[in-house]
Amino acid sequence: MDKVLRHQDVLDQLTSNMTIGVGGWGARRKPMSLIRAICQSDLKDLTVVSYGGPDVGLLCAHKKVKKLIFGFVSLDLIPLEVHFRQARQNQEIEVMELDEGMLQWGLRAAAMNLPFLPTRIGLGTDVLKHSPELKLVTSPYSDAERLVAMPALNLDVALLHVNKSDEKGNTQIIGPDPFFDDLFARAATKTFVSSEEVVSTQELGGKEGAIYNRFERSLVTGVVHSPCGAHPTSCAPNYGFDMSHLKEYSDSAKSFDDYILKYMNKTHEEYLDSVGGSEAIENIPLPQF
C-alpha cells in the first residue's frame, strides 16, 4: 500500500464547487502547501470549513471561496485576518458563521453519519438569525426543551497537516493539541494529509508513537511529503509561527500582487527558498503565551 502523492496529484482529485474542510486552528498547523497549490489552480467556488487562519485568507484573496463555514478567522498574535476581512467587507463570499463548538458538533454529526446533533449553543444569539438553515428541535423527553439541531457538516475533502506519516497513511500529530483534525478526517469522503516527514512504519515508534496517532489510516486517501508545509503557520514541536512573514502577509492586503510575485506560483521547494529555507523555518521558536 502506497498512498504517497505529490501536490499535483491531490489537485487532480479536487473539483470546483467542492466542500473542503481544513484542519489546524488559526495560525497553527495549517496545510499551507496544499492551500497554496489550490490557490495556484483553476479550482473555484469552493465551500471552505475551517477554524480559520491564513488558509482562509489566502483562499479568499485568490477568489477561490464561494462560501465560508467558520467560527473565527484569525492569525492569533495578529487578531484580525485582513484578507478574510476584505472579502467580507467587499461582499465577495457567503458565510455560515458558527460558534467554535457548533462547528465541532457539525463535524461530529457528519463523522457519526447523523443528520444533526442537538445543542443549546446558538440560542439567544444572531448565529441563528443569519443562518436560517439552522433549525430547532424539541426534546422528545419530559423537559420538551427547544434546542439547536446542528446539521452535519459533510465534507467532500479534508486537508490536514501532520508531523509524521508512513506510506500507508498512518499519521502522527505530535504537537500537544490535535485540534479537531480527527473529526475533519471522519467528516470527509477523502482526506489528504501533508506531512513534515514520511517515514517507515517502524520509524513511527511503536506503542509510544501510537499515542500520537489521532485517527486511523483507513480515513487517509493520500499523503504528501511537505517539510515545513505548515509555514507560515506553526507546527509544534517542529517550528513556531513565522511572525515576520505573517506580518508581511497581513500588510500585503493593499498590494497583494507583490506578495503573489514573491511567494506564489512556485513549487513547494521554490516557496521554501523564497521564505528563507527549511533550516531557517525549523529554527523559529514556538510561541509562548
Next chain:
Amino acid sequence: MSNSISLAEICISAASKAWKGDGEILATGIGLIPRIAAGLAKLTLNPDLMMTDGETYLIAEPAPMGKRDASSDQVEGYMSYSRVFENLWGGKRHAMVTPTQVDSFGQTNISAIGDYNSPKVQLLGVRGFPGNSIHHKNSIFIPNHSQKTFVQGEVDMVSSMGYKNQELSNGNFEIKLVVTNLGVFDFNGANNKLQLISLHPGVSVDDVISNTGFDVIIKSEEVTTMPSDQELALIREVLDPQGIRNSIFGE
C-alpha cells in the same frame, strides 16, 4: 508602595473579585488585564481555580506575563481545545472577555460592525461566545468605556446571549462583573439592568452616564477599592514583573 497605583492595577484588583467564591473551575482571562486578574484571583481569593498556560496545559501557578522559561511551569493537567469545550459545556468555567460592543441586555458582539451582510468592519467571528454565554458565567473588561462600546439598542451582531433570553440557558447564563476604565458594574439592577457599583478615582457619575449608550442604575458612587499592598506586590513582582499591564492605558 501604594503611592503610585496605576489605573491598570486598580482594574486588575477589581476584576480579580469576579472569581471570588467560584470554587474549583477553569478561570479564563482573555487579554492582558483579564489574564492578570485571573492570576491574582488564584493567588488571593480562590486558590482552587484551574488555569492554563495560554495553550494546552493546566498549570499549578498562574503564568506570568511576557517572556518566561516555560519549561519551569508546573504542569498539572491537559486542556486541549477539545477539552476546553467539554469543560465549558459542563459549566465549570468562568471567562472574562473584552467584546467590541455590549448592550443593555448584556449581549456582546465580536463578529462584525454594521450591516451583517455588508459589514463596515469584519471582526473575528463569534468564536466561542454563543456557547460560553449559554453554558457558564462570564465577566467583561472594557478598557474604552464609551457609547461605541456600550451601545444604544442592541449590539450589531449578537455573539453572546443576554438577559433578555436568559430562560434559554437552563439557569447557567450570568454576567458576574463588568470592569471598565471608568468603574465597576454588574447586571444586578432591577430587571438585570447595568448598575454602577464604584467609580475609579477621578471619574464622575456624569462621565459614566454620558459614555454609556443606555440607562445605568447608579447603585453607589463609592470610589473603587484600591488594590491592597499584597495585591500590588503580586501584580508587580509575580504576575507581571515586566510591567506589560501599563501598555493598556499608556501609563
